[in-house]
Amino acid sequence: xxxxxxxxxxxxxxxxxxxxxxxxxxxxxxxxxxxxxxxxxxxxxxxxxxxxxxxxxxxxxxxxxxxxxxxxxxxxxxxxxxxxxxxxxxxxxxxxxxxxxxxxxxxxxxxxxxxxxxxxxxxxxxxxxxxxxxxxxxxxxxxxxxxxxxxxxxxxxxxxxxxxxxxxxxxxxxxxxxxxxxxxxxxxxxxxxxxxxxxxxxxxxxxxxxxxxxxxxxxxxxxx
Amino acid sequence: xxxxxxxxxxxxxxxxxxxxxxxxxxxxxxxxxxxxxxxxxxxxxxxxxxxxxxxxxxxxxxxxxxxxxxxxxxxxxxxxxxxxxxxxxxxxxxxxxxxxxxxxxxxxxxxxxxxxxxxxxxxxxxxxxxxxxxxxxxxxxxxxxxxxxxxxxxxxxxxxxxxxxxxxxxxxxxxxxxxxxxxxxxxxxxxxxxxxxxxxxxxxxxxxxxxxxxxxxxxxxxxx
DNA sequence: CGCATAGTTCGTTCCTCATCGAAGCATCCC
DNA sequence: GGGATGCTTCGATGAGGAACGAACTATGCG
Numbered sequence: 001x002x003x004x005x006x007x008x009x010x011x012x013x014x015x016x017x018x019x020x021x022x023x024x025x026x027x028x029x030x031x032x033x034x035x036x037x038x039x040x041x042x043x044x045x046x047x048x049x050x051x052x053x054x055x056x057x058x059x060x061x062x063x064x065x066x067x068x069x070x071x072x073x074x075x076x077x078x079x080x081x082x083x084x085x086x087x088x089x090x091x092x093x094x095x096x097x098x099x100x101x102x103x104x105x106x107x108x109x110x111x112x113x114x115x116x117x118x119x120x121x122x123x124x125x126x127x128x129x130x131x132x133x134x135x136x137x138x139x140x141x142x143x144x145x146x147x148x149x150x151x152x153x154x155x156x157x158x159x160x161x162x163x164x165x166x167x168x169x170x171x172x173x174x175x176x177x178x179x180x181x182x183x184x185x186x187x188x189x190x191x192x193x194x195x196x197x198x199x200x201x202x203x204x205x206x207x208x209x210x211x212x213x214x215x216x217x218x219x220x221x222x223x224x
Numbered sequence: 225x226x227x228x229x230x231x232x233x234x235x236x237x238x239x240x241x242x243x244x245x246x247x248x249x250x251x252x253x254x255x256x257x258x259x260x261x262x263x264x265x266x267x268x269x270x271x272x273x274x275x276x277x278x279x280x281x282x283x284x285x286x287x288x289x290x291x292x293x294x295x296x297x298x299x300x301x302x303x304x305x306x307x308x309x310x311x312x313x314x315x316x317x318x319x320x321x322x323x324x325x326x327x328x329x330x331x332x333x334x335x336x337x338x339x340x341x342x343x344x345x346x347x348x349x350x351x352x353x354x355x356x357x358x359x360x361x362x363x364x365x366x367x368x369x370x371x372x373x374x375x376x377x378x379x380x381x382x383x384x385x386x387x388x389x390x391x392x393x394x395x396x397x398x399x400x401x402x403x404x405x406x407x408x409x410x411x412x413x414x415x416x417x418x419x420x421x422x423x424x425x426x427x428x429x430x431x432x433x434x435x436x437x438x439x440x441x442x443x444x445x446x447x448x
Numbered sequence: 449c450g451c452a453t454a455g456t457t458c459g460t461t462c463c464t465c466a467t468c469g470a471a472g473c474a475t476c477c478c
Numbered sequence: 479g480g481g482a483t484g485c486t487t488c489g490a491t492g493a494g495g496a497a498c499g500a501a502c503t504a505t506g507c508g
Binding site: 005006007008009010011012013014015016017019020021023024058059060075078079081082083085086087088089090091092093137 | 229230231232233234235236237238239240241243244245247248282283284299302303305306307309310311312313314315316317361
């Protein structure tokens, strides 16, 4: 009967299938409207609205009103990390997975994690950046190495105009079980990948599909 | 309406207050009997038994029968990690914390995380071991440095008789938000601390209280 | 064997909470 | 203004599941 932080409250918020679907959808990183989330969760609009209210009250979501739309998004990286952790356990524990599905393979290779790239590609990229000493692992934190600024400037990513949030962060990958790069730098790299059209987002999925030339370009820039 | 690993199933298991209390208690690392967990959760024995059945079926717990006792424990480090992640969010999100309570401070300083030490002390220890090059951070994994074997042998910890599980692992600390040492080595160090009576477990809490001489000994051995 | 302790199973009760339709606001467009 | 769209609130319904007492099984102790 001990009392710590109210973990049951948070977990039960994620514990409803409709809400879990919504959170999962939001792991894609883009904020979604209430109607989109209702569709995603497979419930009616009133039901979705009620769920969103609860998630807001629980502090898991933020909302931005734009005109008659309300865009809901995950409250922050910590929430995203928690969901990845739960996903990892569900993955490990669930022998129920009847269909490994084609999409599943793609998810393992590359997917969006909140606002940055995750999956084998992302893990390989971080490995390489550390190898090349562009980034330096120092405890949990990842820091910029001496050549970081010029390295990323050459690619077209400016490290100095990026505010507040830590530039680099490690984020544990549920499929590979190793770290990939998060933080504003991670987000900027994902932006770059999509802006250059090296890859596209699978509609309604977190999977990131590289085109053959896009994959080459990515490898040349980040894995060379 | 997408379908990934069944995160709602797992989260809803943790989402019941009684079960959350049980899991919290098991984060202490020692396996507990059904009656102890019933007490811990504040429910009757039949209710507890039902909950334990669900947690077992969900794969979050393991059980070992010894005579007429059944000892329940967390299914593994991944489950423990998930619970720490949820705790972190609950902590961050819950402004509801009316009583920071005296025990809370102790928990921040040092506590048990499944089978190893967590909290400020643990984070400081890992920092120091990496500084001294006894351990080497290499990606998410932590590896043994060249002097590790002799270093730990001198303290009385034999690294070679320890099987299967990785010797070192990083585990994210919810209070400090940095890594501390997990894995068999982390477990061995906690064993050492308790065996040498440098610290005692607060009854019915995860807090680890160092005695003044014990703290000195710990600092001499691990922080010097 | 008989009694005590540890756990599980069963059946019932009860309450929470997810769900949706209908109605109410808010915003945009014409 | 009026009509459309996006979203929330209200109220009623219903199902799932948490709770406990009582009865049952298993182990240990004399």
